[in-house]
Amino acid sequence: MRPLEEPRVSQAEESRARPVEESRVRQVEEPHVRRRVAELVSRSTDGELEVEEIMAADCSLTALGVGSLAFLRLIDALEEEYGVQIDLAAPPGALDSLDEIVAHLGATR
8 A cells, every 4th residue: 555645736826825823822822921921010010910800901001000110020031932132112001901012012023
């Protein structure tokens, strides 16, 4: 018996398939990243804010009570965890919500 051969895929077909596959990975990853960032926010506030509270909030981290020291801790944790550089000279409030941080991390990957 001959072993089954894998079907050959043209290079054009392969390049068309790749974006769909990558978008699926992002869709799967984003909820995980969102939860992980919420965990880092909670840790940066020494547990004053619960992960579920952070994830459910529809306001800025500042409005939740994340102070400047906790925010600096969060920036350090994000840079270490995700290997990104976060510019502290960004416009004020540019990364002041959970969703904004997750979007920023997605854009830097």
